[in-house]
Amino acid sequence: MAIAQFVVNGLLVGALFAAVAVGFALIWGVVDIINLAHGEMVMLGGYTAYWLLSIATGTAEGSVLLFLATIPVVVGVLFVVGYALQRTLVSRVIGTDIFLTLLVTFGISIAIQQLAIQAWTANPRSIQVAFADPSMAVGGLVVPKMKLVAFAGAIVLTAILYLFLQRTRTGRAIRAVSQNPEAAALVGIDVEHTRAVTFGISSAVAGGAGAFIATILNIQPQMGLIYTLKSFVIVVFGGVGSIPGALTGGLLLGVVEELTAGLVSSQWTLAVSFTLLIVLLVIKPKGLFGTGADNEH
Amino acid sequence: MTDTHNRRTFLKVAGGTGALGLTGLAGCAGNSSDGGGGGSGESGDTITLGGSMSLTGDNADLGRLYKDAYQETIDRINESGGVEAGDGNTYELEMVLRDDGTDASTSRSIYQELIDREGIDYLLGPYSSSVTLPASAVAAENEKPMVEGGGASPEIFSQGNEWIFGLLPTANKYAKSYIDMALAQDPTPESIAILAEDGTFSQSTAEGARNKIEQTDLELVVDQTFPSGTSDLSTNLGRVRDQGADVLLLCAHQKHNIILANQMESQGVNVDAAMGTVGSLNESFKGEVGANGDYLYGPTSWDINANFEDPVYGGTQDFVSAIEDNYDYTPDYHSAAGEAVIMTFVNAFQSVDELTPTAVRNAIRDSDPFSTVYGDVSFDDSGVIAKNMLIRQWQPDPGLQTVYPSSVAQSDPIYPMPDWSER
Numbered sequence: 001m002a003i004a005q006f007v008v009n010g011l012l013v014g015a016l017f018a019a020v021a022v023g024f025a026l027i028w029g030v031v032d033i034i035n036l037a038h039g040e041m042v043m044l045g046g047y048t049a050y051w052l053l054s055i056a057t058g059t060a061e062g063s064v065l066l067f068l069a070t071i072p073v074v075v076g077v078l079f080v081v082g083y084a085l086q087r088t089l090v091s092r093v094i095g096t097d098i099f100l101t102l103l104v105t106f107g108i109s110i111a112i113q114q115l116a117i118q119a120w121t122a123n124p125r126s127i128q129v130a131f132a133d134p135s136m137a138v139g140g141l142v143v144p145k146m147k148l149v150a151f152a153g154a155i156v157l158t159a160i161l162y163l164f165l166q167r168t169r170t171g172r173a174i175r176a177v178s179q180n181p182e183a184a185a186l187v188g189i190d191v192e193h194t195r196a197v198t199f200g201i202s203s204a205v206a207g208g209a210g211a212f213i214a215t216i217l218n219i220q221p222q223m224g225l226i227y228t229l230k231s232f233v234i235v236v237f238g239g240v241g242s243i244p245g246a247l248t249g250g251l252l253l254g255v256v257e258e259l260t261a262g263l264v265s266s267q268w269t270l271a272v273s274f275t276l277l278i279v280l281l282v283i284k285p286k287g288l289f290g291t292g293a294d295n296e297h
Numbered sequence: 298m299t300d301t302h303n304r305r306t307f308l309k310v311a312g313g314t315g316a317l318g319l320t321g322l323a324g325c326a327g328n329s330s331d332g333g334g335g336g337s338g339e340s341g342d343t344i345t346l347g348g349s350m351s352l353t354g355d356n357a358d359l360g361r362l363y364k365d366a367y368q369e370t371i372d373r374i375n376e377s378g379g380v381e382a383g384d385g386n387t388y389e390l391e392m393v394l395r396d397d398g399t400d401a402s403t404s405r406s407i408y409q410e411l412i413d414r415e416g417i418d419y420l421l422g423p424y425s426s427s428v429t430l431p432a433s434a435v436a437a438e439n440e441k442p443m444v445e446g447g448g449a450s451p452e453i454f455s456q457g458n459e460w461i462f463g464l465l466p467t468a469n470k471y472a473k474s475y476i477d478m479a480l481a482q483d484p485t486p487e488s489i490a491i492l493a494e495d496g497t498f499s500q501s502t503a504e505g506a507r508n509k510i511e512q513t514d515l516e517l518v519v520d521q522t523f524p525s526g527t528s529d530l531s532t533n534l535g536r537v538r539d540q541g542a543d544v545l546l547l548c549a550h551q552k553h554n555i556i557l558a559n560q561m562e563s564q565g566v567n568v569d570a571a572m573g574t575v576g577s578l579n580e581s582f583k584g585e586v587g588a589n590g591d592y593l594y595g596p597t598s599w600d601i602n603a604n605f606e607d608p609v610y611g612g613t614q615d616f617v618s619a620i621e622d623n624y625d626y627t628p629d630y631h632s633a634a635g636e637a638v639i640m641t642f643v644n645a646f647q648s649v650d651e652l653t654p655t656a657v658r659n660a661i662r663d664s665d666p667f668s669t670v671y672g673d674v675s676f677d678d679s680g681v682i683a684k685n686m687l688i689r690q691w692q693p694d695p696g697l698q699t700v701y702p703s704s705v706a707q708s709d710p711i712y713p714m715p716d717w718s719e720r
Contacts, residue, residue, distance in 0.1 A: 002539070005535060006532065009531060009532060009535070013529065059587070061587060117353050117357075121357060121358065122353055122354055122355060122356075122357035122358070123357070123358050123551075123581055123585070124355075124528075124551070124552045124555050124556075124585070125585055126555060126559055126585060126586075128559070128586075128587055128589070133718065134562050134563045134565070134717070135563055135564060135565040142535070142538070142564060142565055144531075144563035144564060145563075146563060147563070216563070217528040217529055217556065218528055218552070218555055218556060218559075218585075220355070220552070222354070222355075223528065226526060226528075258532055261523075261532040261533070262532045262535075262536075265521065265522065265523075266521070266522075266523040266524060266527055266532060266533060267495060267522055267523065267524050269524075269527075270524070
């Protein structure tokens with residue numbers, strides 16, 4: 001029973017990891033950038049929801065419906081942030097040395113962190129969502145209701161992104177740029193705009209996930225790095241550019257971390273996750289679903 | 298045309314990068330210093346006290362309490378004419394306090410720089426045991442007295458370091474009063490759970506709790522250490538729930554207390570008593586967790602309702618009013634310890650014949666108890682203040698109350714805590 005509880009806990013939190021990682025995978029696949037500021041989009045999403053709710057209620061507390069009403073705004077704000085970052089800074093280093101791209105995105109992450117500390121202090125914050133009974137028992141397992149809502153929200157965000165890429169004209173343009181930017185340009189696709197839209201969409205999904213994270217964990221200006229690292233692990237698990245891969249990788253990482261914390265100690269979660277990453281790189285370097293970074297284009 | 302274009306592109310990129318760099322620098326500069334520019338530790342008729350503090354990072358909220366208390370006390374001393382030292386001169390005090398970002402190596406570098414480049418002889422300690430331990434080694438290597446109100450790990454005072462003085466009871470005593478209080482309640486608890494962060498201070502607190510538990514009939518049913526970086530305690534709290542622990546002790550800082558309060562509610566963890574060792578009594582903690590923080594306990598080395606005499610403020614209540622009026626929050630024991638840090642130096646300056654680091658160190662070590670807003674201050678041979686912790690509890694009405702020991706209690710503890718379904 002304890003193991004089943006750990007697996008359920010892992011799946012619930014793993015869906016959020018996945019929602020963060022799909023954007024990271026998308027930027028890596030389409031823009032060919034490892035975005036070290038991706039975790040900061042999660043943080044900004046969390047703070048946007050926090051402040052929206054604070055303005056609405058005065059206390060960052062509210063009903064689940066009121067909280068869910070902030071998600072479209074968070075997604076919209078983070079889309080603009082991501083789009084602007086790509087247009088003003090990231091676009092200038094695309095196609096250059098990988099170290100320069102890493103340096104620029106790392107610089108962006110530090111700048112955003114510092115500005116966030118100045119604006120909001122380093123104090124951890126959380127959104128309080130009111131339920132009459134905050135948890136429910138299902139077959140002897142305890143399931144916090146807000147975690148269930150966050151799980152559903154993360155799955156919906158990921159599914160919307162997947163359908164957007166598969167079914168819309170912009171989505172097809174993004175996939176075309178991912179496969180061959182030169183050929184995409186030849187058929188009339190505005191490659192720069194498409195890359196910026198990709199950055200915006202990825203940031204928006206990460207921001208939406210950040211809002212849910214603010215309800216079940218907490219948010220602070222320096223929280224981004226751990227989500228960037230987790231995204232990296234998940235993308236390697238699932239394969240670059242693969243949304244089903246990122247979803248599976250996220251759920252897998254969540255379960256592995258919870259099982260490690262529950263059966264061994266939470267001190268070992270990162271060590272086990274990264275050991276698994278190394279093993280996977282050796283035995284299946286292209287990830288579970290992806291075609292691998294080298295073959296992506 | 299191409300050259301012009303490339304040059305323009307280069308300038309745009311350089312400009313953008315420069316702007317980004319300047320933004321970062323602005324952020325850093327905003328965090329990096331306070332109290333102006335240094336100078337020698339004792340120049341003309343000014344004595345400079347220098348140190349590092351957690352002005353950003355996980356403990357920035359607590360670091361601010363020290364900074365404000367230091368500054369307020371120094372300002373008041375200077376406004377009333379300065380310090381009449383034992384060498385016959387009157388000195389103004391000056392403070393140089395730099396941000397260490399709650400990072401031990403940054404703090405170490407700051408202290409070395411303050412000593413080497415600023416010529417500062419008298420050191421204000423940083424916040425948290427993990428940062429204070431290496432900083433105290435710098436003080437010893439350079440033979441400069443350091444007085445600190447933010448490090449309570451016994452490790453700091455077990456190194457044979459004669460240059461460090463601490464105003465907080467050591468961490469191994471933090472949980473003692475809480476366990477004593479729980480054992481004095483009806484029904485008497487039978488089991489206890491410990492969740493401890495993996496930092497120096499929290500591990501010392503947990504070790505002190507384990508030693509205390511061994512002397513009682515309590516059964517230790519959960520004893521887990523978690524990484525400082527984690528923001529999820531749900532699996533460990535699930536263990537506490539499944540093992541049916543009566544009493545829960547969280548050895549950690551404010552961030553984890555916020556997580557504890559919220560996840561105890563969401564995970565349905567019902568215990569008779571729960572205490573967070575640091576940061577669970579702050580208004581900012583209660584502001585974040587709201588009603589989820591009700592009934593939680595926290596230790597303090599200071600009672601805000603006391604009224605100890607103090608030569609600068611008059612008494613404890615005048616200090617409380619000064620902080621509330623000038624900084625818009627209610628001080629806690631970190632603030633009072635910060636005031637006592639400054640007063641420890643002032644008391645030593647007043648009693649030495651010549652103003653040298655060794656003479657001041659000896660004066661601090663040999664001083665008779667003297668009264669501050671924090672209470673009576675004197676140090677044992679290892680440099681630790683002799684003091685027992687008090688226990689406070691967030692009660693729905695009237696709020697934060699001192700509940701143990703009974704000699705200073707404002708009200709009885711609400712024990713057991715009501716189950717979440719009954720709130």
